[in-house]
Amino acid sequence: MSDKKTKTRERILEAARDALIEQGPVDPSVGQVMAAAGLTVGGFYAHFDSKEELMLEAFRQLLAERRARLSAIDSSLDGEERRALVAAFYLSRKHRDRDIQEHACPIPNALNEIQRLPEVFRQVLAEHIELMTAQMVDRPEDIDKAFADLALMIGGLALARALGNCELSDRILRAAKSAVI
Structure with missing residues (x-):
């Protein structure tokens, strides 16, 4: 693949990742993604066979980024400390409000679809869930706690995002964060 084609493909994927975070994998149209990438719809099929292929690759990339961020956490911390740090970020107002778009989680908007x-x-x-939870524990017997914490974080964020920026949403974030550990 030529350098120009590779760069164009990455622009499309970047636009698809943003759309997936905001709308989930079903709603964004090829036209919306291509417009966000600054391209015309006509060039889409030179890079992807279908919208599903594009959204699947974008989904994979976003989830891999989530795991890479967790891997970057200080390895001297134990599993509980890692989960607490993940919860502090994941259940933050900035993450709820997508003020940190490049690091926002796509799962809450994708689950229903x-x-x-x-x-x-x-x-x-x-x-992703299996790999992510494995990174959140030190001992195999703690894996169910990591599954529960991950479910609580995703559900808490989904509820908080659905409610928007309000006191109840903030309370849900705080409650979910305090329950993880």
């Missing part, structure tokens, strides 16, 4: 997408989306999500 994944069941209507090809099985490979569920497989990618399952793999």
Whole structure:
């Protein structure tokens, strides 16, 4: 693939990642993604076979970024300390309000739609959950706690985002954050 084609593909993927965070994997149209990338719809099929292929690759990239961020946490911290740090970021107002767009989690907006997408989306999500929780524990017997914490964080963020910037939303973030540990 030429350098120009590679750069164009990355622009499309960047726009798709942003759209996925904001709208989930189903709602954004190819036209919206291409317009956000500063390109015309006509060039889309030179890079991807379908919108599903594009959104799946964007989803994979976003989830890999989440795991890389967790890997960057100080390895001398124990599992509880790592989960507490993850919760502090994940259940923050900035994350709820997407003030940190490049690091926002796509899962809360994608969960409702994944069941209507090809099985490979569920497989990618399952793999992510297994890899993410493995990074959140020191001992295999703590994996169920990590699953529960992850579910609480995703659910708490989804509720807080649905409510928007209000006191109840803030309370949900605080309550979920205090329950993780």
